[in-house]
Amino acid sequence: MSMFDLQDRLRGAVSAFVEGAIVSAEAIAPRLDLLRASGWADEDAAADVSHFVHRLAGTAGTLGFGDLGRTAGALETLIADIGEVRLAEGAAAVAPDILAQADLLADIILAGLKGVAVGGSDLLAAAMTPAPGLAGSPDPAVVATIGAGPALLDMVRATGTTAIEIASPDALEALSVVCPGGVIVNLEAMDGDDAWRGPLDGLRAQGVPVLAVGGTGDFPWGLRACRLGVDAYLPLDDPGEVLDRLARMRLTRHAEPLRVLVLDDDAVLAGVYATILGAAGLEAEGMTDPAQILERLEAFEPDVLVTDLHMPGCSGAEVAALVRHRAQYATMPIIFLSREQDLGLQLGALSPGADFFLPKPVRPDFLVSAVRSRARRGRGLAEMMRRDGLSRLFTHSTILDGLEREGARAGRTGAPLSFALLDLDHFKAINQTHGHATGDQVIVTLARVMRRALRGCDLLGRCGGEEFAVILPGTPAEQAVGVIEDLRALFRGQTLRAPTGEVRATFSAGVAGTPAGAPPLSATALFTAADKALAEAKARGRDRVVLAES
Template identity: 30%
Template structure:
């Protein structure tokens, strides 16, 4: 844990210690009231405050205090359900409350002693045991350097050319020895290793794969062998991926982008719901220390409004809140299809097995006790978010180009139009269509067409802001949504993108060619409905085509 974060946590502990006597006085008053009235609502109020204090103390690792509060909560729960007569329970609760009061007179207060929880191996999830050390920083998004090791010169040269067109820096080696001789002077982020047919001894290949981990290089095996033994050896050598020959270049590019998490969104965004403001501030501080963006809510009814502008990678919910509990919030979230792949995790002071089962049944993905160490909380969240982003990316993206698929770009356009109307900040839609794309496919085959589509998709993706969206509308058509934009600015931007695209040189079977596109754009200043806005951009696109292609036209309503 960083010294800065440790300092911040100690500040929270100091504030808690200072406020503890006042909180205890308040608790005593609630308990006396419940005893006097014997009303269910008063017992619930007392129990709720006990539970909240238990959660705060667990988070700060005042485990003795948390345990004592937990005992009180259990006894009060029995009063609520009438499992035992109040006359039996009152002396027990009185005795425990007396222990709390006596602790205030001690210096130092034994209950405010920081302790680290030691969990048995069975209490740790498989995810905890298997997760790698926490790394909240993505590998570089700059050009990825790749080494190809393949003794077949023709195959190696072809793969080098194909991958180079996708922006990767490639070097081909005809042997393992040649690569080894270069490793001291040249660093690679990825090495593609050819696995020879079964009659050859591949021991050296797997030994190199394992050795490359010391150079901080990832490894893909490219193999014509599809056997359990080969795949097991690859796993044991810590190989990142295992691809079968013949290699589909778009599949390989997709695997590389996934491996380096190029398409994952940072910083992470977490929506934290906890009715205790102090708890929210504590976890916000913890998470923001790792560069995570956190929105803290103290009331459940704030969620729907917040989701209009804040799109979380994970929901972090408190289990127990007044008026509505975390389980109900989880079910409310799961009612909405767009959050199907967004993890819901409960932070709770409860270690009861039935509470965890209830959380999972409500649609939660995990339950993390509040007394879990900060480092482990961060690791669990990091693991969950990365996995969910990969699933969401696969579900929302066009499998070839990596931009949003038709359904998702339409949803993004609809959302942007609603936000534009609410904040009176117009959006501009741009409809793009590749020129003479059929001729490209007929002349250079589908691999040529695929390269053009992927290149345009990635160029558009790299040219937009975080608040904009690009998606594949269908076939060779793309749709771009620019938020808070005006037509003249976007027209200039699209002309700049068009000029850049026309300079991209495509090579297929030693033949070089270039491509262009036509585009039509329309502004929401002139249209209220999405169908009308898309229709206007479409008409402008056809006008660009009719005027000679390779140009950008603006809707002229």
């Protein structure tokens, strides 16, 4: 969304508020008259007016009418105070000057609603921060290195990636024109960290992941990496792990946009928040009915939920508790928006499972920062739960879900779909001969080769033990056999060094697929067909790929 689009949408929201202001004043005036006539004692009228000024405080403040929002908030607080005094000490205990203050605030609000104008909004004049722009899309075939050393440079280049060695902060700053796919910083080989911080921040703002390596991994080295502002830090023990980590960081940075679901019973506010978040590069959707929350969560699959705390019929705290009852949303961050000032009530609202509390009215830049950081962590945690701890590939259940999803997509589009099962040959013997640590190294090596050799859209998984899986969307079965054959040859050429000597490993594979335009096979049918083909590959002597019979 361009800056002009953002301004147009926000101006539309402000204009809608202004157009409805007089109508709102006329609608609430009779309830205010009744409340005043009762000496601010009529409980039903007090509840109606309190709800009105509560919404007005949030809406007016967010749309840039700060004085009107603050006045509405003051009246809301005063109504609550009057009610508490009447309940505790009786009507006579309410001081006349307090009632006079309430009358005055009500008059100011009515006058403010009737005199509000689009030009009086601070929101339209405020500088909005656009989403970080790229000098060009980060190129995964280019990696910038600072003091990487021969071993790491050789491994980078062995993958077909261009390694650009950077000797100075000025050279790094100039690199923004190239926009590399990542930056590797060797802490042991660089000096003058302060001079490097600015250029690194500039690349990170363009979406380029920065990984620091070197040292022993203890606190001083980790703290130094943090002060450089890098995205992650690893000791330089295994160059292969460094490349894998950088690849995972790149996928995370340039995956689909973070998704945000905004729930507010005020349609204007829900739309404004969604617009501001969308302008910052997030995919945001607004909604007003809490009763639809489960349906929208399932359909939209957000990374974070932002919800108003005080809503009629169902509070934000109740929404949070309801959402947390569903195991699939256990890691999804929930952020409350409210004018609530009482710290005890804020903490109580967080107890059902929310993660953060944003006060209304909220500054757009603060809203974007708070939402984006929590959405990233939420997505990262959810991603960790979907992956195997050793190989960092998807788990068996995640692969089955992906196979169902890709099968449904293939059925809708008519595109081909292939699925492969891989099994390490003689893996038990490797463990017995060379030890389980070496067996783990074989698993990690195969996972690493799979990540480098296959496409970003392919889903890679470890189904348990020595069995792996690959989902290849848009790929005919015959072509998938060639892909897995190339993978087999690449893995076969890997040499691992163990205390007992050099170790080489192979795998057998079975491939099954749905041809283009053919009725889609179920996930179970594809899995079964690939499993039978895998058994056939083993029966024929292992270290081969077999295509399932169609």
